Amino acid sequence: MVSNNAANNHKWALLIGINKYPKLPEHKQLRGCENDVKLINKVLQENFSFPENQITRLFDEEATRQNILKALQELVDRVNRNDIVVIHYSGHGSRMTDRERDKPDGMDETIMPYDSGRDPHENRDITDDELYKWLLRLSEKTPYITLIFDSCHSGGIVRDPFGARDRWVEPDTRPIEQLPLSQVSATRSSGGTRDIGSSGWLPMSDRYILIAGCSAEESAWEYSKREGNSQIDHGALTYFLCRELRSAQSGTTYRDIFQPVSIQVTANKSVQHPQIEGAQDRELFNVHDIEPIRFVSIVERKHNKVILRAGAAHGMTEKSEWAIYPEATKQIDKETLKLGKVKITAVRAVTSDAEILEENSVGAIAVGTRAIEEAHFYGEMRLKVNIQVPTDYDVAKKDLIERIKESKLLHFAQEDEIADAMVYLIAPRSQVGADAPVPQLGAVNQPTWVVVGNGGQVAAPIRPVDEAGATAMLRENLEKIVRYKSVLALKNPNSQSLLKNKVKLTLKRQAFDGSYVEAQLKNDSGQIVFEDGDRLIMEIENLHNKPIYIYILDLGLASGVEQIYPVMGASQEFHTGKHSIGLRQGEEIKLYVPETFPYVPFPHNGSPAGGVETFKLFATTYPTDFSWLLQEGVRMVLGEQQPNQNKPLEQLLSMALTGNGNREVRRNNIPADEEWTTVEISFLLRRKIR
Incomplete structure (x- = not known):
């Protein structure tokens, strides 16, 4: 039996199982719910010490709409503060017309009591709105609630008649006037659509x-097990x-x-x-x-290959190594058994492939x-770059290609890659044709270099081709743009x-006033x-139990x-608690839009010129120096001063900002006195309307 560490918390359960549905056809009768x-x-009694007299069971004809709602309300009345509650429902799920008009698709999710049916019978389903209303009342008394729904509210008309039965009934699409009155106030949803989880049942909480x-889009199926005959x-x-x-086990x-x-x-039912x-x-x-x-999690193994349940959306990268x-x-220390190590070989959206590098015994990685x-x-x-140059400018094109090849921060996009930036040489033109590049540039009097980001906007000042250098x-x-993007994307892996989450x-x-x-x-x-011209302050809250060092960078509109x-070269400890920056004389923070921004005026849309600016906070457990990575907007060359390469944050910054160590793998076993994290906040900064 699992030990009960919540001795002062009473345990309650409501268990509902419905096999028989007298208002549904024979093929919709279920077998396994009771x-x-x-x-x-x-299991609840023998393994988790739930008292028998605090478990309510409703089977078939006992599980009417009225009796289920009554049992739910009795739970709310009987439960004390921080008691433990389990609700288990096995039966049909379905959907019905949304009578409160608060669902984007016009349908409510439901469970089906014994006495509910479909046209021409009365619909007595219990909707997710009703369950949520009850859940709000119960959760005011206790957060220790477990809901188990072995049913579904989606499915398909086509199924194998010889196979297992699914716990789904076709939606009731009758119009509102042909359905019973809703028991949920329509004003309940005035706060907007609730954030429904992937199960489709209730808001995440x-x-x-x-x-x-x-x-939400699948069916829940029954499982048959042979016991003797x-x-x-x-x-x-x-x-x-x-x-x-x-x-x-306990824990x-x-x-x-x-x-x-x-x-x-x-594995039993692949769908x-x-x-x-x-x-x-x-x-x-x-x-x-x-x-x-x-x-x-490892979700599949075949020979020396495995599949992990995480992909690009989770920050997985090829060549990373995983123990x-x-x-x-739950926790790893020196005594924790390590089964082996894998190396990521391919990354998809939400899964990744890996090869096994080490394994302490055959089949241990399962x-x-x-x-x-x-x-x-x-x-x-x-930065992945493409260039587009007319045939009459081969000398300028060759010069640019050589300079890009020399850079450690730039490379030409391959055929299967999407470029981050396109460099155009725009020949003189008196008007803009239908397919002309950079149409916002308009007429051009002399050959001109233009850098366009993948968002379609001009990303750097335009340059005459014949300008020296x-x-x-x-x-x-272009290198300043990649440094800017790298700093913006930088997070502790x-x-x-x-x-x-401590800052x-x-x-x-x-x-x-x-x-x-x-x-x-x-x-x-x-x-x-x-x-432009607004003044602000920043409030920093340190939730860590020790002092930290704070550094804040402004990633501006012009990269x-x-x-x-x-101030440059300084460092200050921030103890646990809240701190304000920008109040003291000499720390004032005043915002401005660079005079050269935007490089080419945006098409007139009635809005003042502006763009997104980001403040990025670096919190460390040790003092550091960011002076070497600072750069003005796209014009200036980065200085040569290099950071202390022994610290993890500086190692990563060096890779991001200099291009050195491009294909390195960095270890995550960081000492406690070398911890760091980032916090960023972005805002729209625009010119003041005159």
């Missing part, structure tokens, strides 16, 4: 755990979930058990993928949240084991960093907006990188 309730009931049999049916989710719950979390459950359910949402790192049916290591640890590993990044490959931090200046400006940055604008108030998003743009705090 077995599900009996199984989860046994850390006030409860939701485990669903499948994703008998066949026993269950919901696939419930069967494999209970099997894992029975073997759970096992929802995340720990969900991983093998999901794998087994999908079914269970979902979990909420406080996944909470101990099973308990009150303790356990901070885990951040890991990536592999057993399932349920499906479900956990990968922790050990060495990150940063790739080539270079024009191609050298082009290369320098170590997911275990002691400073992760907050807030911008405050000066009000008419001289006070400072937090800068809010503008309703029309969804951005924080400042104007400039300027240190705005502290």
Whole structure:
């Protein structure tokens, strides 16, 4: 039995299982729902100390709409503060016309009680809106709620009549006037659309755990198991979930058990993928949240190759190396068993391929084991460039090609790559044709170099081709753009960093009375907006338990990188708590739009000229020096001073800003006194309307 560390927290459960639906056809009758309730009931009592007299069970004709809603309300009435609650539902799920008109697709998700039906029978479904309304009341008393839905609200008309039964009924699309009156006030949704999780059932929250049999677009299926001469049916989710719950040890979390459950359910039915949402790192049916290591799961192995459940969207990179640890590993120390190591060979959107480099025993790296990044490959931090030059300007073209080839920060985009910047040589023209490059430039009197970013805007000052040193200046400006982008993208890849989420940055604008108030998003743009000449202050909050050092860079409209705090060469410890920057004399922060920006006027749209500016905060556990990476807007050459290469942040900055060490792999085992993190906040800076 799993130890009960929540001795003062009462445990309650409501278990609902419906096989029989008298208002549905025979092929929609289910077999395994009653077995599900009996199984989860046994597990909760025997393995997790739920008292029998605090478990309510509703089967078939007992599970009417009225009785289910009554049982839910009784739970709200009986539960005390911080009690532990489990709701398990096995039966049909479906959808019906949205009577509150608060869903983008016009449909509510539902569970189907025993007495509900489809046309011509009365619809007595319980909607997700009703469940959410009840859940809000319950979660005011306790956040320790577990919801398990072994059903679905999507599916397909076509299915194998000889196969397992799915727990889905066709949507009820009757118009509102033919449905019962809604029991949910339409004003409930006045705050906007709720953030529904991937299961499609309820909003995501850390006030409860939701485990669903499948994703919003799939069906939940039944699973048959042969016992002697008998066949026993269950919901696939419930069967494999209970099997894992029975073997759970003290300290096992929802995340720990969900991983093998999901794998087994999908192996049984490849079109079914269970979902979990909420406080996944909470101990099973308990009150303790356990901070885990951040890991990536191995989801498939074939010979010496594995697939990891993370891809480009998660920051995975080819050639990075990952250590592999057993399932349920939560923390890593010197005693933690390491199963082996893999190297990433291909990265897709949400999965990655890897080859096994080391393995402590044959087959040790298996499906479900956990990968922790050990060495990150940063790739080539270079700007991909294309050039387009008319045939009459071969000398200028050759000169530019040679200068780009000499650069460690630039390279020509390959055929299968999308360029970051296009360099055009625009020949003289009196008018702009339909297919002319850089149409915003208009008429051109002399051959002119123009750099255009992949957003279509001119990204650097235009240069006459015959200007002395024009191609050298082009290369320098392109290098400044890549440095700017590299600093902007820079983040600590170590997911275990002691400073992760420990530093907050807030911008405050000066009000008419001289006070400072937090800068809010503008309703029309969804951005924080400042104007030329505005003054602001920054509020820094250190949530770490030790002092840190703060450095703030301004990444300007013209690709400039300027240190705005502290003054050059200085460093100051920030102790735990809040600190304001910009209030003291000499620290004033006043915003301005560069006179040369934009390089070519934007098409007139009635808005003042401007663009997005970013403040990037670097927090470190040691003093450092950023002077070597600073640059004015695209014109100036970066200085030669180099950082202390022994520190991890400076190593990464050196790679990003000089092009040296392009193909290096950097280790993540960083000493506690060399931790760092970044925080950034962007805003729209525009010229003041005169």
